[in-house]
Amino acid sequence: MKSLRLYAILYLIFLYAPIALLPIFAFNDGTVIAFPLKGFTLEWFKELLTIPALHAAVLNSLIIAVSSALIATCLGICAARAGTRFAFPGKKGILGLIMLPLVLPEIIVAVSLLVVLLQLGLPLGSWTVVLGHVLMCTPFSIAILNSAFQSLDVSLEEAAIDLGETRWSSFRLITLPLVMPGIISSLLIAFTISLDEFIIAFFLTGTNPTLPVYIWGQLRFPQKIPVIMALGTILVLASVILLAIAEYFRRRGVARTGQADAGGFL
Amino acid sequence: MKDTLGVERPIIALENVEKYYGEYYALRGISAEIRQGEFFSLLGPSGCGKTTLLRTIAGFEELSGGRLTIDGKDMKRVPANVRPTNMVFQSYAIFPHLTVAENVGFGLRREPLSRDEKARKVAEALEMVGLRGYGARAAHALSGGQRQRVALARALILEPKVLLLDEPLSALDKKMREQMQTELRRLQRQVGITFILVTHDQEEALIMSDRIAVMFEGQIAQLDTPQQLYRRPNTRQVGEFIGVMNFLPATATVSDETHIEVEAAGLGRAVIAPDQLPGGWHPGQTQSVGIRPETMSILFPGETTDRRVAIGTVEDLSYYGDMTYYVVRLDGVDRPMTISMKNLVGRPVLDRGTEARVAWDARSLVLFA
Numbered sequence: 001m002k003s004l005r006l007y008a009i010l011y012l013i014f015l016y017a018p019i020a021l022l023p024i025f026a027f028n029d030g031t032v033i034a035f036p037l038k039g040f041t042l043e044w045f046k047e048l049l050t051i052p053a054l055h056a057a058v059l060n061s062l063i064i065a066v067s068s069a070l071i072a073t074c075l076g077i078c079a080a081r082a083g084t085r086f087a088f089p090g091k092k093g094i095l096g097l098i099m100l101p102l103v104l105p106e107i108i109v110a111v112s113l114l115v116v117l118l119q120l121g122l123p124l125g126s127w128t129v130v131l132g133h134v135l136m137c138t139p140f141s142i143a144i145l146n147s148a149f150q151s152l153d154v155s156l157e158e159a160a161i162d163l164g165e166t167r168w169s170s171f172r173l174i175t176l177p178l179v180m181p182g183i184i185s186s187l188l189i190a191f192t193i194s195l196d197e198f199i200i201a202f203f204l205t206g207t208n209p210t211l212p213v214y215i216w217g218q219l220r221f222p223q224k225i226p227v228i229m230a231l232g233t234i235l236v237l238a239s240v241i242l243l244a245i246a247e248y249f250r251r252r253g254v255a256r257t258g259q260a261d262a263g264g265f266l
Numbered sequence: 267m268k269d270t271l272g273v274e275r276p277i278i279a280l281e282n283v284e285k286y287y288g289e290y291y292a293l294r295g296i297s298a299e300i301r302q303g304e305f306f307s308l309l310g311p312s313g314c315g316k317t318t319l320l321r322t323i324a325g326f327e328e329l330s331g332g333r334l335t336i337d338g339k340d341m342k343r344v345p346a347n348v349r350p351t352n353m354v355f356q357s358y359a360i361f362p363h364l365t366v367a368e369n370v371g372f373g374l375r376r377e378p379l380s381r382d383e384k385a386r387k388v389a390e391a392l393e394m395v396g397l398r399g400y401g402a403r404a405a406h407a408l409s410g411g412q413r414q415r416v417a418l419a420r421a422l423i424l425e426p427k428v429l430l431l432d433e434p435l436s437a438l439d440k441k442m443r444e445q446m447q448t449e450l451r452r453l454q455r456q457v458g459i460t461f462i463l464v465t466h467d468q469e470e471a472l473i474m475s476d477r478i479a480v481m482f483e484g485q486i487a488q489l490d491t492p493q494q495l496y497r498r499p500n501t502r503q504v505g506e507f508i509g510v511m512n513f514l515p516a517t518a519t520v521s522d523e524t525h526i527e528v529e530a531a532g533l534g535r536a537v538i539a540p541d542q543l544p545g546g547w548h549p550g551q552t553q554s555v556g557i558r559p560e561t562m563s564i565l566f567p568g569e570t571t572d573r574r575v576a577i578g579t580v581e582d583l584s585y586y587g588d589m590t591y592y593v594v595r596l597d598g599v600d601r602p603m604t605i606s607m608k609n610l611v612g613r614p615v616l617d618r619g620t621e622a623r624v625a626w627d628a629r630s631l632v633l634f635a
Binding site for chain 2: 174
């Protein structure tokens with residue numbers, strides 16, 4: 001038992017120590033990433049404010065992340081509703097194929113997409129990154145929304161129709177509010193995935209890099225590394241906050257429909 | 267409800283209604299008329315099509331064939347949301363994100379009423395189901411019985427012509443179920459709306475209904491009053507499904523319409539009336555007679571009777587306190603039969619293996635031929 005506990009602790013250190021180093025060096029008053037620490041500074045965070053290329057990359061990433069999250073969640077709603085409500089031929093196969101990008105190596109998806117786009121003669125740009133990110137995010141959206149839709153009683157919409165509402169208005173009045181926590185959770189997770197994603201963005205981005213691609217580019221200049229550390233600190237913090245909010249909404253959705261928690265991603 | 271000629275018009279008329287899913291026939295030619303203001307039950311084992319029939323009336327399933335009219339109007343291509351029916355779902359389908367009052371008032375959303383009028387109607391509906399003052403509560407925090415009442419109030423607030431109830435009591439415990447049975451009956455008399463209840467519980471159907479349609483395999487086997495169904499089932503299947511019925515092999519001769527002679531194994535010869543042949547005469551079919559356990563009694567040593575008497579042996583018995591159920595085999599019969607006896611004061615409980623003199627009446631026989 002004791003050795004198992006030790007193993008668990010070592011594993012957690014291995015997992016999180018590099019991330020813990022980010023804020024340490026982000027506040028370190030020195031350009032070399034090495035101990036001993038030289039002193040406390042906010043210099044690197046201030047420098048972040050003065051780089052226009054970085055601002056463009058952040059803006060680009062935000063636009064891509066928001067678009068990907070919206071599209072992936074809309075597709076996720078449709079797929080989850082169809083998957084939980086209706087029986088149709090080939091349902092298992094179709095849903096399985098949609099979920100496949102979850103386990104497919106990203107590099108393969110990225111290369112194939114690049115080949116297809118080049119063959120079609122389409123120009124690369126933010127929209128191609130969105131395309132790739134939707135592909136990556138949709139399985140996550142479906143998995144989250146599936147649990148939201150599954151906990152819904154099928155009779156609820158019928159009851160609303162029975163009481164005079166149309167199909168659409170009963171979806172809007174009954175189903176949508178009940179799965180809303182799932183939708184918010186799906187939007188946040190898809191947004192986070194898209195914001196952090198590097199490989200697809202690296203292959204498919206045009207002349208405007210996304211934030212991860214920009215960061216990768218900056219790693220060639222050693223004197224810029226503390227700035228990247230500062231940026232990384234902010235990104236880690238933002239990701240944790242977004243995922244926490246997403247999980248909060250998912251749990252609230254489960255509690256609201258009075259179902260047992262079947263477990264989410266977190 | 268009378269038409270211009272003063273003839274009683276049914277609130278729901280089903281003419282040869284069919285529903286199939288691919289090769290599978292869920293409803294095979296259902297014809298029935300449901301009267302204004304009656305408590306009507308669809309009774310049958312699971313998979314007999316009773317819920318499908320209820321859902322076609324509600325408009326959730328389209329007919330594959332036949333005709334359905336509600337209050338004289340053909341319901342073809344009339345969607346569920348405009349039909350004059352409302353439904354209480356098996357799961358109750360209470361909207362969990364709304365309050366009790368919002369649930370009950372949901373159907374009034376599209377009604378041209380002022381806020382005050384709507385609030386008054388909701389309060390009335392809650393009062394009617396005994397949930398006065400519950401309006402502000404969150405719907406997901408209610409107990410099973412309360413959810414059921416909310417579902418009832420929500421369905422009745424639109425004053426439908428027909429209220430459809432899909433196994434509404436199956437999720438409740440025994441005591442609550444019995445209480446709701448009486449209450450549903452009272453409510454139905456009070457509002458005067460036609461109720462159609464789907465149930466697999468024959469006792470529940472007998473207690474609550476004016477008339478019952480017994481369904482097997484997508485067809486109505488018998489449509490009758492509870493008493494008639496119990497006393498004069500038209501097939502062995504119906505007799506077996508409702509209560510307990512003993513069957514004895516028999517041979518019958520029908521000399522004319524009023525004189526039917528039966529020779530039943532173990533009981534002997536008897537003359538019966540035409541109403542004891544509710545299923546009709548089908549020459550060539552294997553014949554049997556059915557008799558209910560409580561219509562017979564076992565005579566005790568020294569007891570005399572002017573009823574007919576058959577002789578048998580007590581094979582087994584189950585003592586229930588108020589009742590004793592005897593398993594008796596009549597002489598000359600292979601299969602034993604059940605006889606139930608009230609445990610009256612001074613009446614001894616017989617032992618296994620003793621001889622039993624069984625008193626019976628020709629009037630309680632039902633002939634299946």
